[in-house]
Amino acid sequence: MALLSFDRVRKDYGTKPLLDDVSFVVEADEKVGVIGANGAGKSTLLRLATGAEPPDAGRVIVTPGARIGVLEQRPDLAPGATVLDAVVAGDGPAAQAVRDYEHALARLDRQPDDADAVAAVTRLSARLDAVGGWDLEAQARATLDRLGLEDPDAVVDTLSGGQKKRVALARAIVERPDLLVLDEPTNHLDTETIEWLEGLLRSWTGALLLVTHDRYFLDRVTNRMLEVGGGDVARYVGSYSDYLEQKEAQAEVEAAEEAKRQNLATRELAWLRRGAKARTSKSKARIDRAHALLDAKPEAGPGDIEIDSVATRLGKKVIQLKGVAKGWDGEPLFSGLTYEVARDDRLGLIGPNGSGKTTLLEILAGRLAPDAGTVEVGPTVSVGYYDQESRALAAAQSEGGDQRMIDYVEEIADNVRLSDGAVITAAQMLERFLFPRSQHYTPVGLLSGGERRRLYLLRVLLGAPNVLLLDEPTNDLDIPTLQALEDYLDTFAGAVVTVSHDRYFLDRTVGHLLRLDGDGGVREIPGDYSAWAEIQTREAVAREAKAAARTPAPAPASAPPREESTPGPAKKKLSYNEKRELAMLEERIAAAEARQPELEAELAEHATEADTVVALSKELAELGRQLEADVDRWAELAERA
Numbered sequence: 001m002a003l004l005s006f007d008r009v010r011k012d013y014g015t016k017p018l019l020d021d022v023s024f025v026v027e028a029d030e031k032v033g034v035i036g037a038n039g040a041g042k043s044t045l046l047r048l049a050t051g052a053e054p055p056d057a058g059r060v061i062v063t064p065g066a067r068i069g070v071l072e073q074r075p076d077l078a079p080g081a082t083v084l085d086a087v088v089a090g091d092g093p094a095a096q097a098v099r100d101y102e103h104a105l106a107r108l109d110r111q112p113d114d115a116d117a118v119a120a121v122t123r124l125s126a127r128l129d130a131v132g133g134w135d136l137e138a139q140a141r142a143t144l145d146r147l148g149l150e151d152p153d154a155v156v157d158t159l160s161g162g163q164k165k166r167v168a169l170a171r172a173i174v175e176r177p178d179l180l181v182l183d184e185p186t187n188h189l190d191t192e193t194i195e196w197l198e199g200l201l202r203s204w205t206g207a208l209l210l211v212t213h214d215r216y217f218l219d220r221v222t223n224r225m226l227e228v229g230g231g232d233v234a235r236y237v238g239s240y241s242d243y244l245e246q247k248e249a250q251a252e253v254e255a256a257e258e259a260k261r262q263n264l265a266t267r268e269l270a271w272l273r274r275g276a277k278a279r280t281s282k283s284k285a286r287i288d289r290a291h292a293l294l295d296a297k298p299e300a301g302p303g304d305i306e307i308d309s310v311a312t313r314l315g316k317k318v319i320q321l322k323g324v325a326k327g328w329d330g331e332p333l334f335s336g337l338t339y340e341v342a343r344d345d346r347l348g349l350i351g352p353n354g355s356g357k358t359t360l361l362e363i364l365a366g367r368l369a370p371d372a373g374t375v376e377v378g379p380t381v382s383v384g385y386y387d388q389e390s391r392a393l394a395a396a397q398s399e400g401g402d403q404r405m406i407d408y409v410e411e412i413a414d415n416v417r418l419s420d421g422a423v424i425t426a427a428q429m430l431e432r433f434l435f436p437r438s439q440h441y442t443p444v445g446l447l448s449g450g451e452r453r454r455l456y457l458l459r460v461l462l463g464a465p466n467v468l469l470l471d472e473p474t475n476d477l478d479i480p481t482l483q484a485l486e487d488y489l490d491t492f493a494g495a496v497v498t499v500s501h502d503r504y505f506l507d508r509t510v511g512h513l514l515r516l517d518g519d520g521g522v523r524e525i526p527g528d529y530s531a532w533a534e535i536q537t538r539e540a541v542a543r544e545a546k547a548a549a550r551t552p553a554p555a556p557a558s559a560p561p562r563e564e565s566t567p568g569p570a571k572k573k574l575s576y577n578e579k580r581e582l583a584m585l586e587e588r589i590a591a592a593e594a595r596q597p598e599l600e601a602e603l604a605e606h607a608t609e610a611d612t613v614v615a616l617s618k619e620l621a622e623l624g625r626q627l628e629a630d631v632d633r634w635a636e637l638a639e640r641a
Contacts, residue, residue: 009058020231031208036228038450038478069177075168077156084152097133143170162188179207215504306432307488314466317378324373332520345495348510355518357499384465393456406440412462466494474502526603545631585634592627
């Protein structure tokens with residue numbers, strides 16, 4: 001059943017159509033991912049779907065009675081509302097009952113002897129029973145807790161932008177709408193919370209319309225894709241991986257067509273050079289066709305961005321942290337941190353929200369001083385800091401946001417030297433970043449959020465840095481730009497330190513990790529994010545096995561009167577040797593659990609010594625296999641014991 005339909009929809013942006021004659025449907029059981037370049041119209045499509053904007057032509061049809069839940073990029077929450085009120089702000093009877101009950105409780109807290117307040121709480125308690133409000137409130141509180149919002153009574157006006165977005169996400173989830181529309185839901189979430197949301201949406205029973213740059217998230221949640229670009233919307237069946245396969249097959253067909261066109265143009269050109277004996281209408285037509293073939297060029301895709309620049313030469317010494325500590329309001333974020341950034345480092349910083357990842361980047365950038373320890377920066381270091389707030393971009397938007405794009409980039413460099421030695425102008429570099437010349441004199445403040453972030457990335461790279469600090473670079477950048485950035489980092493002649501919640505980006509760009517736990521601890525992890533996920537899984541299994549080994553067997557319950565029945569086969573008791581084996585296994589499992597983190601630390605310490613890394617990796621893998629076998633055997637013997 002079609003839940004949402006676009007029927008020949010057009011939406012204009014300025015003088016050009018952003019969406020032109022677009023038609024598609026979203027079925028009641030479909031989970032649809034929306035992709036495309038920044039400025040192509042993804043967020044506009046979502047606003048049309050929710051009715052936040054009307055189409056300039058055509059119709060957007062929603063099945064009568066269907067409820068739509070929305071998460072916008074910049075959600076609008078009622079001023080003065082508490083977090084819980086904002087989450088249960090729907091129009092349904094359960095949501096209204098929860099809000100009335102919370103207000104009555106607040107009144108009773110202020111006036112405990114007020115008989116009317118007591119009566120109101122009693123009456124509304126019965127109403128909550130009748131409409132299922134208790135379940136709604138419990139679900140709201142549980143969802144808020146899972147999203148890291150621990151104070152449901154906090155006023156939304158006091159929250160950060162990221163916290164407000166998490167409140168809006170909780171509201172959209174708790175409403176359980178027929179169609180859930182999410183615009184960049186993974187922004188401002190840590191990786192653990194993203195994985196939780198991913199699992200929730202995989203089991204979501206309603207329809208889903210989703211814009212996200214997180215390719216793992218997109219691939220694991222969606223079963224349909226919409227590609228927005230050039231005013232059109234193309235529909236693909238399957239996940240993001242399926243979409244990529246279909247695009248690859250489509251590119252092969254287009255390449256074959258282009259080869260055929262080139263061959264035909266070559267033959268026509270040869271005919272022209274031989275010359276025609278008579279200028280008949282037939283030969284004139286062939287001349288026109290030859291010129292048309294030679295002049296024709298295949299259209300470039302909307303995401304064909306080119307990132308290229310030369311980094312300043314970097315010396316041996318980069319950045320050294322020795323015993324660095326930092327905290328806020330007496331609470332430590334990290335302490336005793338000693339780390340040396342190498343010339344070719346590809347370091348990722350991970351950890352829960354508020355653990356100090358951005359703070360550590362600020363220290364590396366020299367914007368913030370540590371509470372203890374020292375930070376030594378090499379004399380040749382040139383830092384390019386792509387921060388979350390885009391502070392250099394915010395300055396360009398001050399006083400009405402009237403600074404033009406071309407002026408903004410030319411403040412850094414009029415000309416840019418590329419990796420092949422060529423020199424191009426700042427205007428040409430803007431074109432490589434998908435800003436056409438007709439847009440170069442556009443005020444920065446009129447760009448979309450994604451376009452502003454792409455422009456800010458260009459400005460950072462124009463400074464020819466040799467140390468790149470990237471704070472959540474995947475927020476607001478489209479997938480084509482991320483792919484180009486990943487390719488650029490592959491050959492970047494300098495160090496890169498990245499804070500990101502995007503698991504795909506981390507797997508693609510980093511070689512090892514520092515995990516900040518938020519309580520002062522920092523753990524170094526060899527490998528990318530997937531390697532860390534495997535370590536977490538192994539450690540969780542080991543913890544469970546250890547806890548089970550320490551848990552005494554429950555005392556036997558008194559047996560009920562036995563009825564005559566055919567006795568089943570009795571479990572064989574442990575032999576003397578098996579009892580000894582069980583005790584030995586417990587000791588061996590404990591020793592293996594202690595050895596694992598030691599091996600991981602040794603791997604990190606000797607990361608540049610190839611032979612040592614191979615030997616340690618082999619030992620770690622063998623230890624993991626033996627531990628798994630020992631845990632399985634222990635479980636078998638423990639059950640019989």
